[in-house]
Amino acid sequence: MSLPVRTVLVNYRNMEKTIACIRALARMSVKPERVYLVDNASTEESRSSFEKAFPQGRSESFEIECFWNENNIGFAAACNQGIRAAKQSGFEGFLWLLNNDTLPEPDALKELLTVAVDTHAGITGSQIVDMQGNFAGGVGFVNSNYATVRRAASPEERGFHYVEGSSFLISPDCLRKAGELPEEYFLYFEESDYCYRARLAGFDIAWATRSIVRHDIGSSTGSEEGKGKVPFFIDCLMIRNRILFARKYMFPEFQVKVGLFLSLAIRVFRLQPLRAIKILQILASEESFRKFIQKNGGFYA
Numbered sequence: 001m002s003l004p005v006r007t008v009l010v011n012y013r014n015m016e017k018t019i020a021c022i023r024a025l026a027r028m029s030v031k032p033e034r035v036y037l038v039d040n041a042s043t044e045e046s047r048s049s050f051e052k053a054f055p056q057g058r059s060e061s062f063e064i065e066c067f068w069n070e071n072n073i074g075f076a077a078a079c080n081q082g083i084r085a086a087k088q089s090g091f092e093g094f095l096w097l098l099n100n101d102t103l104p105e106p107d108a109l110k111e112l113l114t115v116a117v118d119t120h121a122g123i124t125g126s127q128i129v130d131m132q133g134n135f136a137g138g139v140g141f142v143n144s145n146y147a148t149v150r151r152a153a154s155p156e157e158r159g160f161h162y163v164e165g166s167s168f169l170i171s172p173d174c175l176r177k178a179g180e181l182p183e184e185y186f187l188y189f190e191e192s193d194y195c196y197r198a199r200l201a202g203f204d205i206a207w208a209t210r211s212i213v214r215h216d217i218g219s220s221t222g223s224e225e226g227k228g229k230v231p232f233f234i235d236c237l238m239i240r241n242r243i244l245f246a247r248k249y250m251f252p253e254f255q256v257k258v259g260l261f262l263s264l265a266i267r268v269f270r271l272q273p274l275r276a277i278k279i280l281q282i283l284a285s286e287e288s289f290r291k292f293i294q295k296n297g298g299f300y301a
Contacts, residue, residue, distance in 0.1 A: 003113050004093025005169075007032040008082030009100045010075055011039045015046040017216065018100040019053045025098075026061040030110040032096060034063045036082030041072040041297065071299035074186035075165070083180055095175060097168040103131075103214040104167070111211035112169045122174030122203025123195055125163030126211035127155055136217060139163050139207050142192065146259035147246030149192065155209040163205055165191035167213045177201045186293055186300055188234075189241040196249055233296045236278045239263050243283055 007025060011018040022035060039046055047068060051057075058064050067081050079097050086095060094116065096109065108126055116124040128138040137151035139160035152160060168191055170178075178198045181190050195205050230238075239260070246256045260283075264276040282289040293300040 003117070004091065005030075005032045005096055005109060005113065006034045006036065006082075006086050006091060006093065007096045007098055008036045008038065008079050008086075009098055010078040010082075011037060011046065011100045012041060012072060013043075013046070014100060015039075015049045019049065021098070021100050021102055021104075022054070022059055022064065024103045026059040028104060028106050028109050030107075030113065031061045032109070033093075034065060034086075034091075035059075036065050036067070036085055038067045038069065038078040038081050040069050040074075040078050042068040042070065072297055073299050073301075074183060074293075076181035076185060076187075076190040077183045080180045080183065083175070087175075092172050094172065095170045097165060097170070098213075099166040099215060101216040102166060105212040105214070108167070108211045108213050112167070112208045115206050115208035115211070116169055116171060119204060119206040120171075121206035122171050122178065122198040122201070123163050124169040124171075124206045124208055126167035126213040127207070127209045128164065128166055128213055128215045128217075131214055131216050133214070136215060137164055138167065138209070138213075139205075140192070144251055145255040146262075147242050147251050147256055148259060149242070152207075155207075160205070160207065162192040162195035163207070166215050166217075167211070171203075174198050174201070174203050178203070185241045185244065186237065186298060187241075188238050189245045193245055193248065232275060232278075233292075235267075235275055236282060236292070239279045240282045240289070 009018060009021060018037065025031060025035065050066070054064060065085060069078065083095060094113065098104070112124055112126060115121070125138045128136045130136045135154065139152050140149050140162050142149050142161045178194065178201050182193045185193070198205065243256060243260055264279060267273070267275045278292070282292045290300045
């Protein structure tokens with residue numbers, strides 16, 4: 001299948017896994033024609049590691065265009081750098097947003113494209129498995145009352161509401177009509193938002209369960225730690241963004257408040273009252289959220 005595809009990878013202090021991901025892309029039966037690597041909070045060490053692995057600035061199979069960001073501008077903003085670079089070059093094909101701590105199987109892109117073309121979907125996702133091969137999701141469901149989310153429990157589930165950002169193929173038509181990723185979340189929920197926006201624009205979303213992508217889930221953020229152990233920054237960000245998403249798409253306000261109250265109460269019960277306070281603060285004002293991001297090493301314009 002010779003459809004034009006380019007891939008966007010965002011790295012954040014995890015260049016070793018990013019290099020492994022690029023090498024896995026080069027081994028696929030269908031390969032992207034170009035990879036955009038966006039390095040957030042770039043360091044000399046990460047740049048040196050990349051240049052040692054790819055001294056010509058390319059793999060044996062495709063060009064690699066790099067963006068070395070001084071600041072950590074967030075996941076969506078970094079993806080948008082790659083998206084804009086593709087558009088400015090005149091590219092009008094599929095864009096595959098792929099987490100840098102993944103290892104796509106050899107037929108992952110081939111199967112993604114097959115389903116995307118057959119279904120005319122605006123967004124198509126892969127089946128995600130962990131590094132041992134155990135099922136780990138790929139799509140998710142949103143509770144429209146409380147704005148809580150859950151991953152698919154098996155590859156047989158249908159009626160999902162969003163594709164997870166770990167493997168996120170956007171069609172050319174969808175990109176033209178739905179635009180770039182929303183940047184107001186910084187990290188988490190941008191893929192849910194984009195899928196809702198795409199559906200409002202008339203696009204379906206699809207799941208290519210034969211497209212297998214191994215994912216070292218949470219390796220960059222610690223988001224998959226057990227209950228009560230998720231890092232402070234990530235935990236507060238996920239709750240804030242969940243509420244922001246729910247309000248943006250006009251979920252029932254009373255139920256959203258109930259869901260927020262329960263989330264705060266759980267953190268107080270876990271003897272984590274500072275988390276509850278911070279969540280309320282960053283929900284209250286954009287300036288509080290900006291300071292929160294900056295205090296934790298990010299940059300939010």
